[in-house]
Amino acid sequence: MTGPRTPRTPWHVDDQILAAYAAGTTPPVLSASVEAHVLGCADCRQRLGDDADPQGLDEAWERLASAIDRPSPGILGRLGSVHGSIRSTIATPAMVLAALSAVALVVLAPLTAAAVTGDAGLLALLVIAPLAPVAAVALAYRVQADPAGEISLATPAAGLRLVALRAVVVSVAALVATMVTLLLVDLWVDLTAAMVLAWFLPGVALSAVVLLACTTRLDPLRVAGALGLVWAAAVVTGSTAGRRVRPEVVLDIIASPALQTAALVIATAAVLLTVARRDTVSYRRTA
Amino acid sequence: MTTNTSTTTTTATIEADGLVKRYGSTPAVDGVTLSAGRGIIGLLGPNGAGKTTLLRMVATVLAPDAGRLRMLGLDPADPAQRTDIRRQLGYLPQSPGLYPGFTPFDLVDYVAVLKEHTDRDWRHEESRRVLESVGLADVMHRKIRKLSGGMKQRVALAAAMVGSPQLLVLDEPANGLDPDQRLRLRSLKTESSTVLMSTHNISEVGALCQSVYVMFDGRIRFAGTPAELAGLAAGQVWEDASQDPRAIRSWITATGAYRHLGEPPSGAQVVDPTLDDGYLLLARREQS
Numbered sequence: 001m002t003g004p005r006t007p008r009t010p011w012h013v014d015d016q017i018l019a020a021y022a023a024g025t026t027p028p029v030l031s032a033s034v035e036a037h038v039l040g041c042a043d044c045r046q047r048l049g050d051d052a053d054p055q056g057l058d059e060a061w062e063r064l065a066s067a068i069d070r071p072s073p074g075i076l077g078r079l080g081s082v083h084g085s086i087r088s089t090i091a092t093p094a095m096v097l098a099a100l101s102a103v104a105l106v107v108l109a110p111l112t113a114a115a116v117t118g119d120a121g122l123l124a125l126l127v128i129a130p131l132a133p134v135a136a137v138a139l140a141y142r143v144q145a146d147p148a149g150e151i152s153l154a155t156p157a158a159g160l161r162l163v164a165l166r167a168v169v170v171s172v173a174a175l176v177a178t179m180v181t182l183l184l185v186d187l188w189v190d191l192t193a194a195m196v197l198a199w200f201l202p203g204v205a206l207s208a209v210v211l212l213a214c215t216t217r218l219d220p221l222r223v224a225g226a227l228g229l230v231w232a233a234a235v236v237t238g239s240t241a242g243r244r245v246r247p248e249v250v251l252d253i254i255a256s257p258a259l260q261t262a263a264l265v266i267a268t269a270a271v272l273l274t275v276a277r278r279d280t281v282s283y284r285r286t287a
Numbered sequence: 288m289t290t291n292t293s294t295t296t297t298t299a300t301i302e303a304d305g306l307v308k309r310y311g312s313t314p315a316v317d318g319v320t321l322s323a324g325r326g327i328i329g330l331l332g333p334n335g336a337g338k339t340t341l342l343r344m345v346a347t348v349l350a351p352d353a354g355r356l357r358m359l360g361l362d363p364a365d366p367a368q369r370t371d372i373r374r375q376l377g378y379l380p381q382s383p384g385l386y387p388g389f390t391p392f393d394l395v396d397y398v399a400v401l402k403e404h405t406d407r408d409w410r411h412e413e414s415r416r417v418l419e420s421v422g423l424a425d426v427m428h429r430k431i432r433k434l435s436g437g438m439k440q441r442v443a444l445a446a447a448m449v450g451s452p453q454l455l456v457l458d459e460p461a462n463g464l465d466p467d468q469r470l471r472l473r474s475l476k477t478e479s480s481t482v483l484m485s486t487h488n489i490s491e492v493g494a495l496c497q498s499v500y501v502m503f504d505g506r507i508r509f510a511g512t513p514a515e516l517a518g519l520a521a522g523q524v525w526e527d528a529s530q531d532p533r534a535i536r537s538w539i540t541a542t543g544a545y546r547h548l549g550e551p552p553s554g555a556q557v558v559d560p561t562l563d564d565g566y567l568l569l570a571r572r573e574q575s
Contacts, residue, residue: 148385148394151446154346154378154456155401156370278366 013037013044022051101139105132105174123239123247125185126254127232129178130203136170138210138224167211175200198255201263206231208270215277289476299324299357300454300481301345306354308340315340317505318354323483329492329513330485331566332502338485339381339458341502345483346378346456359453374403377452377479379460383443387432391423391442394431398446417445422471436463444472451478458485492516493562501566503573513562520560520568525551535571 013021013034020026021034038044105128152158182196206227213223238250253259299322306319316337332338343349344356347363359375361368385394395414404410418427421441426434431442440463447455455477461469473494486492492499493513501509501516509516526544530537534547548568551557 148383148398150348150380151378151383151398151443152401153348154373154376155398156373156403157401158373 012041013047015047018044018048019051022048101135105135119247122185122251123235125181126199126239126247126250127235129181129199130206131228131231132174132178133167133171133203133207134210134224134228136167136174136207138220139170167207171207194251194255198251198260201260201267202231202254205263205267205270208267208274212270212274212277215274289474300359301328301483302355302357303341303345304355306341306344306356307352308337308344308349309352314505316344316351319502319505319507321500321507321510323481323498323500325480326497327482327484327495329496329499330483330502331487331489331492331499332485333570336502337505338502340505342456342458342483342485343380346376346380347372348378348380372454375453377447377449377455379443379447379455379457381458381462383440383446385431385439385442387430389431390428391418391431391434391438391445392427394442395446395449399449402450402452404450413449414445417448418442420448420475421445422468437465437468440464441468448477448479453480455479455482456484457482459487460484461486461488461491489562489566501569503570508573509569516565516569517560517562518565520548520564522557523551523568524548524560524564525555525557527555536567 017026017030017034021031026034038048178199179196209227210220210224213220235247235250238253239247301321301323303319303321306316307314308316319337319341330338330341340349344351344363345358347358347369350364356363358372361372363369363372386397389397392411392414395418396410399410399414404413415424415427418424421444423438423441423445426438431439434442440460444457444460447457461472464472469488469491473491484495496513499509499511499513499516500507509519525547526540527547528544530545531547531552533549533552535549537545537547540546546558546564547555548564548571
């Protein structure tokens with residue numbers, strides 16, 4: 001034998017059908033018959049090659065190659081694509097940047113401080129932990145942080161859903177980073193359960209207020225900055241009342257039922273108000 | 288650009304009544320009333336006339352301070368109806384921001400997601416289709432930061448056109464395009480039945496638009512067909528070998544002759560007006 005065996009068939013596809021097949025206009029059943037025959041018949045294959053549109057073939061190859069070459073989404077992508085649209089909605093560069101800054105803010109600063117001195121590290125953590133989700137919400141809203149913001153505003157997905165979704169995603173990233181940091185800080189300083197959890201509700205309350213600011217004429221980034229300064233000032237003042245830094249005093253206040261309840265009330269009220277005013281998020285009254 | 292106008296209906300696609308938008312105390316749009324049907328509608332006017340502000344309100348990005356606005360028979364002031372408008376809307380902003388790390392394909396696909404196209408295969412096919420239609424088939428998988436200004440503009444145009452929205456709002460679509468690309472924009476086919484586009488380029492209006500609005504200082508000063516805009520200057524354009532102080536406006540043409548706008552003196556060689564003549568006459572009246 002010299003080369004692949006080509007079975008001789010007694011009949012061939014007639015010219016008209018072959019031309020229609022090449023043009024892609026044959027019905028599915030006929031297409032299947034033509035394909036089955038052409039696979040086994042070198043003559044018809046040759047004739048089909050003459051009929052086929054080379055540009056169309058190149059385009060088909062291009063499409064096939066690009067489909068094969070496209071990287072697979074990976075584990076995170078797969079988890080996120082439970083609802084494909086959610087994944088793409090949050091996977092914008094602005095969001096990645098916001099999440100990374102929030103994480104860096106939460107992890108690096110107090111770790112450095114804790115490495116130098118345990119107390120200062122704890123203080124830094126107290127200042128920063130509740131502010132990370134605040135920064136996240138502000139960055140998630142900020143249109144300037146989203147270069148394609150003007151385009152996305154004119155789509156049905158615009159509005160509180162998009163802002164809230166992005167804010168939640170970045171906040172969760174900040175939350176996880178904070179927890180990891182706390183565990184690392186625990187290597188230097190003994191932490192109680194109260195220390196690990198106390199910052200959470202104040203953080204939610206502050207973030208909710210920033211989210212509420214998104215529904216007003218106020219710039220959420222400025223509101224976030226103002227709230228952050230007030231919070232930081234309160235924590236630093238409270239901690240340095242005596243001669244040495246005593247962050248545990250402030251921690252006791254933050255972990256107290258009164259302050260936690262107040263934070264919960266503020267958070268709930270701000271979220272409810274935001275939902276009631278959700279319309280203004282995507283339909284701006286200002287430039 | 289050509290639109291698909293096979294289906295006809297009598298309702299106006301864009302209706303505005305006494306529309307006002309102020310920045311501080313300065314009105315950018317100052318009582319605009321218009322009723323635009325299907326086809327390609329051109330919006331002309333000098334810089335700062337309020338074109339972009341008007342388009343942003345039509346694109347449901349900006350809320351008017353006063354007046355009534357309806358697109359596709361729906362009211363953007365109502366949240367549910369606004370979302371309905373956005374489902375049938377494509378918008379190209381004046382200086383569209385794009386993610387430099389995305390490819391054109393990623394970006395158009397992302398915008399399609401925001402437009403609630405959940406079927407992934409269909410969306411990818413559609414993203415490829417619109418990118419091919421604006422001539423970006425070769426670079427659709429290259430990073431946007433590596434593309435030229437004209438290419439970026441076409442990426443944003445493709446993003447506006449994805450999903451064949453009923454209403455297309457284009458703020459200076461020819462911005463950044465070279466003459467060849469501008470010409471191709473003119474033959475671009477769209478399934479959208481109504482296209483509202485602002486432009487500085489008067490010849491574009493003549494080549495593309497079925498109707499035209501001219502804005503000055505936040506108000507619509509002309510509404511009609513391109514032929515009617517040119518017709519404003521009928522009998523008021525003449526050409527001469529030398530400059531004529533009686534003309535309200537004169538400029539030298541490519542042939543070396545002077546073209547004059549205004550009340551022609553007796554015996555003047557009156558010529559047919561162009562769109563430019565009509566626009567310039569309108570602009571001159573606004574100034575005085």
